[in-house]
Amino acid sequence: MKTPDPRPTAVNTPLTDTPRRRAILKQLRSHPTVKGSVIALVLLLATVLLAPFLAPQDPYNLAVLDLMDGRLSPGSASMNGFRFWLGTDSQGRDMLSAILYGLRISLTVGLSAVALATVIGSLVGLMAAYAGGLIDTLLMRLVDFILGFPTILVALVLLAMLGRGVDKVVIAIVVVQWAHYARIMRSRALQERRKEYIEAALNLGFPAWRIMLRHLLPNCLGPVMVFATIQIANAIVLEATLSFLGVGVPITEPSLGLLIANGFQYLLSGDYWISMFPGLALLLLILSINVIADRLRSALDPRST
Amino acid sequence: MTTQPLLAVYGLHTVFHSEEGAWPAVSGVDLSIQPGEIVGLVGESGSGKSVTGFSIFGLIDPPGEVIAGEVLFKGQNLRDLSEEQMRQLRGNRIAMIFQDPLMTLNPVLRIEEQMLEAIQTHTRVPRAQALKRCVEALEMVGIPSPEKRLRCYPHEFSGGMRQRVAIAIAMLNQPELIICDEPTTALDVTIQGQILYRMQEICRTHGTALVWITHDLGVIAELADQVAVMYAGKIVESGPVSQVLDAPAHPYTRGLLDSLPGAIQPGQRLQQISGMAPSLSNRPNGCAFQPRCSHALPQCATSEPERTTVDQRTYRCFAPLVALGPAA
Amino acid sequence: MQSLFVLLAVSVVVFFAVYAVGDPIELLVSPEASVADRQVMIQRLGLDLPVWLQYTGFLGRALHGDLGTSFVHGIPAIELIVQRIPATLELVFVAISLTILIGIPLGLIAGLKSDKPTGRGLMAGSVLGFSLPSFWQGMVLILMFAVWLHWLPAAGRGDTVTVLGVPLSLLTASGWSHVILPAINLSLANIALVLRLTATGVVDAKTQEYVKFARAKGLRPQRILTRHILRNILIPVVTVIGMEFGSLIAYSTITETVFAWPGMGKLLIDSIYQLDRPVVVAYVMLVTFIFVMINMLVDMLYAALDPRVQLQESE
Numbered sequence: 001m002k003t004p005d006p007r008p009t010a011v012n013t014p015l016t017d018t019p020r021r022r023a024i025l026k027q028l029r030s031h032p033t034v035k036g037s038v039i040a041l042v043l044l045l046a047t048v049l050l051a052p053f054l055a056p057q058d059p060y061n062l063a064v065l066d067l068m069d070g071r072l073s074p075g076s077a078s079m080n081g082f083r084f085w086l087g088t089d090s091q092g093r094d095m096l097s098a099i100l101y102g103l104r105i106s107l108t109v110g111l112s113a114v115a116l117a118t119v120i121g122s123l124v125g126l127m128a129a130y131a132g133g134l135i136d137t138l139l140m141r142l143v144d145f146i147l148g149f150p151t152i153l154v155a156l157v158l159l160a161m162l163g164r165g166v167d168k169v170v171i172a173i174v175v176v177q178w179a180h181y182a183r184i185m186r187s188r189a190l191q192e193r194r195k196e197y198i199e200a201a202l203n204l205g206f207p208a209w210r211i212m213l214r215h216l217l218p219n220c221l222g223p224v225m226v227f228a229t230i231q232i233a234n235a236i237v238l239e240a241t242l243s244f245l246g247v248g249v250p251i252t253e254p255s256l257g258l259l260i261a262n263g264f265q266y267l268l269s270g271d272y273w274i275s276m277f278p279g280l281a282l283l284l285l286i287l288s289i290n291v292i293a294d295r296l297r298s299a300l301d302p303r304s305t
Numbered sequence: 306m307t308t309q310p311l312l313a314v315y316g317l318h319t320v321f322h323s324e325e326g327a328w329p330a331v332s333g334v335d336l337s338i339q340p341g342e343i344v345g346l347v348g349e350s351g352s353g354k355s356v357t358g359f360s361i362f363g364l365i366d367p368p369g370e371v372i373a374g375e376v377l378f379k380g381q382n383l384r385d386l387s388e389e390q391m392r393q394l395r396g397n398r399i400a401m402i403f404q405d406p407l408m409t410l411n412p413v414l415r416i417e418e419q420m421l422e423a424i425q426t427h428t429r430v431p432r433a434q435a436l437k438r439c440v441e442a443l444e445m446v447g448i449p450s451p452e453k454r455l456r457c458y459p460h461e462f463s464g465g466m467r468q469r470v471a472i473a474i475a476m477l478n479q480p481e482l483i484i485c486d487e488p489t490t491a492l493d494v495t496i497q498g499q500i501l502y503r504m505q506e507i508c509r510t511h512g513t514a515l516v517w518i519t520h521d522l523g524v525i526a527e528l529a530d531q532v533a534v535m536y537a538g539k540i541v542e543s544g545p546v547s548q549v550l551d552a553p554a555h556p557y558t559r560g561l562l563d564s565l566p567g568a569i570q571p572g573q574r575l576q577q578i579s580g581m582a583p584s585l586s587n588r589p590n591g592c593a594f595q596p597r598c599s600h601a602l603p604q605c606a607t608s609e610p611e612r613t614t615v616d617q618r619t620y621r622c623f624a625p626l627v628a629l630g631p632a633a
Numbered sequence: 634m635q636s637l638f639v640l641l642a643v644s645v646v647v648f649f650a651v652y653a654v655g656d657p658i659e660l661l662v663s664p665e666a667s668v669a670d671r672q673v674m675i676q677r678l679g680l681d682l683p684v685w686l687q688y689t690g691f692l693g694r695a696l697h698g699d700l701g702t703s704f705v706h707g708i709p710a711i712e713l714i715v716q717r718i719p720a721t722l723e724l725v726f727v728a729i730s731l732t733i734l735i736g737i738p739l740g741l742i743a744g745l746k747s748d749k750p751t752g753r754g755l756m757a758g759s760v761l762g763f764s765l766p767s768f769w770q771g772m773v774l775i776l777m778f779a780v781w782l783h784w785l786p787a788a789g790r791g792d793t794v795t796v797l798g799v800p801l802s803l804l805t806a807s808g809w810s811h812v813i814l815p816a817i818n819l820s821l822a823n824i825a826l827v828l829r830l831t832a833t834g835v836v837d838a839k840t841q842e843y844v845k846f847a848r849a850k851g852l853r854p855q856r857i858l859t860r861h862i863l864r865n866i867l868i869p870v871v872t873v874i875g876m877e878f879g880s881l882i883a884y885s886t887i888t889e890t891v892f893a894w895p896g897m898g899k900l901l902i903d904s905i906y907q908l909d910r911p912v913v914v915a916y917v918m919l920v921t922f923i924f925v926m927i928n929m930l931v932d933m934l935y936a937a938l939d940p941r942v943q944l945q946e947s948e
Contacts, residue, residue, distance in 0.1 A: 145642070150883035153920065160905040160913055237766045244768045245890055245902055260769070264891075267776060268787055276776070279769050290764050364848060367748075396851030403849070408842035413864045422860070423850040474850065 037288035044285055045107075047100055071266065074273050087273040089263060095273060098259055099281045105255040106285065109166060110236035113173035117235075118228045120174065121181025126212050126220070128182065129189030140186070143179040151176045155238060159247040169248045173235050184227055188220040229293040233286045240282055256282040309380060311514050312338040312361070312482055317374035319353075319360045321585065322367070328585040330356040330369070332538040335612075338531075340481065341512040343505075345525035345546070347561070348535035349582045354518045357535070358484045361516070362401050363391045378482070397427045400475035404487040406467035410459035416470060417455040423477050442473035446503055465496035469503070476507060483508075484516045489524065501528055522561050526550055534558050537583055537593035544618030554618065554625040556598045592623070600624045703912050705904070710915035714897055719799050720790055721896030724888065725881045727803070727816035728823070732874065736824040740831025740870075741858070747836050756832060762825025767884060771818040771891035778814060785814050788893035815892040819885055823877050830873055834866030841865075875931040879924045 074087040074095075086095035128139040146154070155172045162168040192198065193216065201211045240257030242248035244264075249255045254262070256278045263274025314336040320327035331353045338344050348354040360371045363383060376383040378399065383391065395401070403409045410419060420439040424430055430438075436455070443451035446469040459467060468488055475483050485504075489497040505528055508515055517529060525532050525546060532550070533543035534557065542555040553559045560578035580597035583589060589596055595605040602624050610621045703710050739755055746752035779787035791808030793800035802808030838844060839862070847857045886898030893899070897916065904912040 148924070149921075150880040152886065153883045153917070156886065156901065156905065157913065157917055233764065237764075240766050241768055241887060244766075245887065247902075247905060257766075257768075260772070264772065267772065268780060270780060272776060272780075275772060279772065282769065283765065286764060286766075290760070294760075362849065364845060392848075392851050392853065394851070395849055401849040403842060403846060405842060409846035411843040411847070411861050411865070413868075414860065418860070422852060422856065426850065426852050426856065471846075 037291040040284055040288040041292065044103065044288070047103065071271050071274070073271070074277075086277045087271075089259075089274045090266065095277050098254070099256070099278050102254055102256040102259045102278055103281055103285065105166065105249060105253055106236050106239060106257070106282065109170055109173070109239045109249070109255060110232050113170045113177065113235045113239070114228050114232050116170065117174045117177040117231070118181050118224060121178035122185045122217070122220075122224055124178070125182035125185030126189050126217060129186045129193055130208065130212050130216065136186075139182070143182050146176075146179040147183075151238065152241065155242055156245070156247060159242060164247065164250045166249050166253055169239055169242060172242070173238055176238070177231060177235065180227065180231070181224055184223050185220055188223055189216055192216055192219050226293070226297050229289070229296055233289040233293065236282070236286060236289075256285075308339060310337045310377075311340045311342075311379060312336065312516075313375075313377040314357075314361060315375045315377070317357065317360055317371065317376065319356050319365060319369060319371045321369045325586075327370075327372075329538055329588075330585060331360060334374070334535075334538075334540055336361075336516075336533060336540075338482070338514050338516065341508070341514055342531060343508060343515040343517060343529045345529035345532040346516060346518045346535060347520065347522055347525055347532060349520055351537075351582050351584055352535040353538040354520075354535045355486050358401070358486050358516060358518050362395065362399065362484055363388075364401070393427065396423050396475075396480075397478045398480050399482045399484070400478075400480040401484045402468075402471050402475050402486065402488045405491050406464055406471050406488075407459065409471055410467060412459055414458075415455070416457055416459065416462075420455070420470075420474055420477065423474050427478055438477060439473075442477050443470070445476065445507060446470070446473045447499070448473070465492050465500065468492060468496075468500060472500070472504065472507075476511070476513070479511060480513060482514045482516070484518070486518045487520070490519065490521070497524070504528070522550070523565055523567065534561070537588050539593065539621060540612075540619070541594065541622070542618075542620040544616075548618060552627045554620040554627050555594075555622050556600050556624075556626060557594050559626055560597075592621075600626070703904075703909050705907050705909045705912075710911040711919075713912060714900065714915055714919060717895060717897045717900050719801060720894060721882065721885050721889070721898060723801065723803055723812060724815055724819060724885055724894060724896060725878065727812050728820035728881055729874065729878065731816055731820040732823045732827050732877075735820075736827030737831050737870065739824075740828040741835060741863075743828060743832035744835025744839070745858070747832065752832070756829065759825040759828045762828075763822040767818065767822060767887045768891050770821055771815070771888060774814050774818055775891070786811050787814075790895055815888045815894050818891065819881060819888045822884075823874075823881065826877070827870060827874065830870055831866060834869060835862055838862040838865050871934060872931055875927060875934060879920075879927045882920060882923065 071090055072084055072088045072092075074085060084094050084096070086099065088094055089098065124139055124143075128136040155176050158172040158175060159168060162171065198211065198215060201215050206215075239248055239255060240260070243255050243257030244261040246261065249258055251258070259278035260275050260282070263271075263276075263278070266272075266274050314334060317331055317334040317336075318329065319331040320329050322328075334353075334357055336344065336346075336357075346354045346357060356365070356369070359365050359369075360374075361376050361383070363386075365371055371384065374384070378394070383394075386394075410416070417436070417439065420442070421432070421435050424435045424438060439455060440451045443454060448454055448466060448469055454462075459470075462470065468491075471488070489500055492500065501524065504515065507513065515529075517525070519525065529546050531544065532546045533540045534549075534555065535541065536557050542549060542553065542558050549558060550562065553562060557578070560576075563576040564578060566575060578597055583593060583596075589606075591607050592598070592601075592605045592610055595601045598605065605623055610623050612619050612621050613625075703713050706713055743752045743755035743759075747756075775787045778785045789811060791802045791811035792805045793802045793808065794804040795801075796804070802812065844857060844861060847861050852861075882897070885894075885896060886901055888894065889896045889898040890902050900912065901916050903909075904916070
């Protein structure tokens with residue numbers, strides 16, 4: 001008489017289960033802001049990859065720059081008729097090009113930091129869960145220790161020691177973030193570890209690394225991946241903040257954060273575009289990632305309606 | 306000469322809205338309660354008995370909604386009242402007791418405060434006087450050293466005591482009607498007996514009417530004057546307790562009686578009604594009980610039985626177990 | 634106990650890390666200085682000793698309250714930091730006040746109207762509060778209120794009045810006009826957090842049985858809100874605010890940099906630039922100490938607010 005049973009799908013079915021995956025994707029697609037975010041993100045990614053080709057001007061080629069073009073407002077033209085759609089900075093650099101390159105750096109740092117943190121954190125969490133006992137306690141104490149401090153402080157002190165540089169910023173972000181993944185992976189692995197297929201693998205005499213990596217790991221990836229997507233935006237923000245404070249990426253490879261810092265002093269005199277446009281680009285990047293990550297999380301959360 | 310019923314419910318319909326539509330929880334319930342009368346509302350989980358209680362009390366929250374019916378309290382239709390007017394009645398002229406005494410009392414507030422506010426929200430009473438009433442109420446429900454107990458927190462009481470506190474709170478303003486939603490279900494059998502005894506005593510003394518919602522027919526047999534049996538959102542049988550329990554008309558009532566542990570000899574298997582009560586989303590066509598009924602006629606599967614009234618008894622069945630003629 | 638171990642571990646890590654990298658001599662001595670002059674400098678700063686000796690020396694002095702002397706300013710690092718503490722504390726104090734005064738009421742509204750556009754809008758807007766980078770928020774504030782509207786100053790701290798030897802700017806009008814923007818900047822992320830926490834707390838509480846029972850007693854909605862719902866949700870909210878106090882001090886580094894606010898945070902950034910290691914080390918040690926203290930305080934506060942916790946302990 002009435003419509004079918006609306007019981008929610010089982011919590012523990014793995015993500016590879018197609019009906020569940022389809023349901024999740026459907027929920028992701030349905031929300032209007034998600035569509036907008038995906039479009040924005042794809043555009044951003046495309047511009048980032050194609051930056052060298054798209055950017056009207058290579059912002060790091062000093063030969064092209066002309067100081068006379070410095071601090072021009074958006075839309076003005078240079079001496080040789082070249083249009084600066086987003087204005088120029090104090091060195092005469094085209095803001096549009098600088099932003100495109102800056103996006104590149106920001107995204108690169110964010111993605112690589114999260115990727116590394118995920119790998120390291122997951123491995124540590126996996127080991128802690130698998131080994132148990134003293135190793136588990138020690139590793140988790142370390143995790144608690146790191147997570148007990150505010151991220152900005154740890155990152156600052158680290159970079160105070162390491163100096164500036166893209167790789168160093170990545171290292172700092174990884175050090176700050178990996179502990180989260182370790183915790184998540186560990187709790188999930190502890191649950192999975194008790195299941196029968198792990199017992200079976202143990203009985204078959206598989207070596208520990210094989211069980212961990214080929215049996216345990218794939219089933220624990222879910223929550224870790226969701227967390228990672230959320231953390232990408234956080235990593236990008238952290239890098240931007242560190243660069244803004246002057247301890248992040250070097251001047252030769254400015255990320256959006258550094259661009260914003262460079263333009264900060266001109267804010268007070270009204271030349272807002274040197275800071276604002278990189279800022280808006282950063283915002284767009286973060287927001288689109290956040291919206292998608294948030295939707296992904298609620299789609300995967302079995303408690304959501 | 307009939308006195309005006311204290312509470313008269315006509316055609317109550319309550320639904321729960323969802324994406325797929327409106328699931329009917331209560332489909333046309335009629336009740337009549339005289340002053341000082343104890344009416345038992347019996348049914349399994351999902352029968353709609355608790356929803357009926359909340360609907361009368363006006364505490365159905367979205368996604369639920371009372372969509373039809375009249376709830377006449379002393380002649381006035383409660384459904385016409387504003388929320389503020391209902392608020393003035395609640396805890397005052399009509400009270401309600403819930404099932405789980407741990408969760409009904411706020412864990413971070415002392416008993417004293419939770420009782421005082423029940424009084425002072427309705428009448429301006431000096432604190433000392435209100436406290437006196439609280440102590441009296443606690444004594445009435447049998448809580449020892451009530452003055453000291455007032456200063457305690459809910460978690461310092463046992464389950465049975467907490468429920469007594471809830472009853473005391475309900476009685477504070479001498480209501481004319483108390484709706485009790487399975488108040489003893491979460492308690493030990495021995496405690497249950499004590500509470501039932503107390504409730505009966507209080508009601509007889511103060512002339513308070515009760516609607517006692519439960520799934521336990523045994524409790525009803527002890528306590529109530531009238532009984533109404535609910536199944537799948539409808540009242541399938543009602544009438545004076547002794548008559549209904551001695552000679553039930555509806556097969557479901559018969560089934561409930563038979564499944565009581567006291568109904569059989571030691572060593573015999575416990576009787577059960579086969580099958581399960583339908584959930585909101587899959588009520589069958591025709592009579593809702595038909596799939597589980599051993600007396601079903603062909604027409605039971607296709608059409609819903611109307612309510613038949615004989616004297617003080619009613620039933621909804623095409624094949625009643627007892628032929629109820631005019632009063633014998 | 635455990636806290637001491639944390640402090641010790643942090644001191645080891647920070648000391649060795651900070652001292653092992655970078656060469657401050659380069660900064661403090663002009664390139665033309667003779668080798669002899671350099672030697673004097675090195676000896677004066679104790680940099681000629683092996684690292685582990687430097688550490689034990691450091692630890693010994695630390696236990697006496699001496700956390701090293703600033704390379705740049707020549708005065709004890711602790712003194713330097715302590716000078717700047719009032720400014721940071723002012724900022725943090727105003728930020729926490731804002732968090733409580735704005736976050737909790739807005740959260741209550743969002744929770745009570747959770748199914749209406751107001752509530753949903755508030756929740757959605759709050760996401761911006763903690764996902765937008767703090768320095769960006771600060772810049773926008775400066776742009777709007779200082780540059781375009783000219784209502785408030787863009788940087789620095791206002792005039793101070795010395796009370797009991799401590800210069801406070803909150804006692805002057807100019808002090809308030811200077812502190813408002815940075816305080817808003819510092820508190821925005823926390824306001825968003827508290828808003829959400831309060832809102833979810835209210836939504837949870839609304840469906841609790843005791844709220845239904847309170848309605849069954851015929852209580853007025855205001856009373857239900859203030860006496861029943863609020864008491865229950867305040868516990869986690871207060872805990873969070875307490876924990877956030879520590880992170881406010883940490884995040885003030887950003888706000889102080891954006892607004893040129895002369896507090897501990899700005900000192901840290903400057904010291905990092907100038908490779909003034911003792912100050913960096915002293916800062917980290919101090920902040921760790923503060924964190925440990927705060928955690929203990931929050932535990933005690935929690936026990937005081939939730940009678941269930943208390944009773945368990947006494948039994």
